Amino acid sequence: MRNPLSKxxxxxxxxxxRKFFDVANEMEDAISLGVGEPDFDTPWRIREEGIFSLERGRTFYTSNAGLQELRNEICKYLERKIHIKYDPKNETLVTVGGSEAIDVGLRCMLDPGDEVLIPQPSYVSYLPCTVMADGVPVVIPLQYENEFKLTVEDLEKYTTPKTKVLIMPFPNNPTGSIMTKEDLEPVAEFVKEHDLYVISDEIYSELTYSTQHVSIASLPGMRERTIVINGFSKGFAMTGWRLGYCCGPEAIIEQMIKLHQFAIMCAPTNSQYAAIEGLRNCEEEVEEMRKSYNQRRRFLMHEFARMGLECFEPFGAFYVFPSIQEFSMTSEEFATRLLNEEKVAVVPGTAFGECGEGFLRISYAYSLDDLKEALGRLGRFIQRLRNER
Incomplete structure (x- = not known):
């Protein structure tokens, strides 16, 4: 038979x-610190609005671009948060999670052979979505010494005449790294000088701990070059509601809506009504979750220092990215032994790119009780490894 699958x-x-999470799921007494999902329930007001929308019979298709009422609230929210004005009618699209926006954006912007700069370690979808859009992924290995921030020096090494799009994955999954305004300004100048476009994935923008999030789109000359992607999964604890959005230049958003129309039709209707309530009335709940994550973040950094595990201090998202290079084993080997010997699941850094070798991603989107137990087991494991040397 002919092979039915594409190469x-x-x-x-x-x-x-998911690999270590799936194993831990079937292991008695295992603790998983591997999945990037809030442990909070969706705020009650949001859930109530979702339930109410079903009770009202709001179960039909919405506009392809999303409910106009939701797009209005998204634009008001972004104006408050990142100080950019977008047209809710022509510059805003509601998607099935931020991941769909990444996929659709790349497919609408790339011609075969166009190069996409992908800083790594970073979210796993950027590279395969580029490939499926017939683009050429060009990985930029970020450096621990720079706290995994993107620099102009990095860009100069990897930009060619074929480069068209730069992915900006900050606040970063898996490292927790952020880019301040001072960090972003030279990158923005480079982008303009080389006539590039930016896909700025800001899904963790509500979760920063040392300074307010700054979008590269807010810098001079960047609004017309940037697609801002965000959503409700992380900051609003709405992972299962599958709702994201993107804002950008009308010419790009128009084509993204067209592709979204053919592939998806529209995002879930009751999720859209629920999100309106979240944007209007749940900033207090979002802030409480952010404070709780910050408490957990500080606890992990304290425990790493106590056990002598090297880790730069992350100021965004809900991940830490400690180094395990002292143990002379791969990230995969370390994570496998930790799971088998201490029943703690973490993600090898290589899941986010080859330059993640020698690191682990540990999520602190878990209760303090779970974190304390898991860190106790990790400390015991590390001490045993040191005694083996």
Whole structure:
């Protein structure tokens, strides 16, 4: 029989994030610190509005671009948060999570052979989505010494005449790294000088701890070059509601809506009504969750220092990215032994790119009780490794 599958999809590796989580799920007394999902329930007001929308019979298709009322609230929210005005009618699209926006954006912006700069370590979808859009992924390895921030020096090494799009994955999954305004300004100048476009994935923008999030789109000359992607999964604890959005230049958003129309039709209707309530009335709940994550973040950094585990201090998202290079084993080997010997699941840094070798992603979107137990087991494991040397 003829092979029914495309060579492109066969050659794409599956995500490395779920592997250890799936094993831990079937292991008695295991603690998983591997999945990037808030442990909070969706705020009650949001859930109530979702329930009410169903009771009202709001179960029909919405506009392809999303409910106009929701798009209005998204634009008001972004104006408050990142100080950019977008037209809710022509510059805003509601998507099925931020991941759909990444996929649709790349497919609408790339011609075969166009190069996409992908800083790594970073979210696993950027590279395969580029490949499926017939683009050429160009990985920029970020450096621990720079706290995994993107620099102009990095860009100069990897930009060519074929480069068209730069992915900006900050606040970063898996490292927790952020880019301040001072960090972003030279990058923005480079982008303008080389006539590039930016896809700025800001899904963790509500979760920063040392300074307020700054979008590269807010810098002079960047609004017309940037697609801002965000959503409700992380900051609003709405992962299962599958709702994201993007804002950008009308010419790009118009084509993204067209592709979204053919592939998806529209995002879930009751999720859209629920999100309106979240944007209008749940900033206090979002702030309480952010404070709780910050408490957990500080606890992990304190425990790493106590056990002598090297880790730069992250100021965004809900991940830490400690180094395990002192143990002379791969990230995969370390994570496998930790799971088998201490029943703690973490994600090897290589799941987010080869330059993640020698690191682990640990999520602190878990209760303090779970974190304390898991860190106790990790400390015991590390001490045993040191005694083996």
């Amino acid at each position: 492109k999809i066969i050659e794409i590796e599956p995500s490395g994030i």
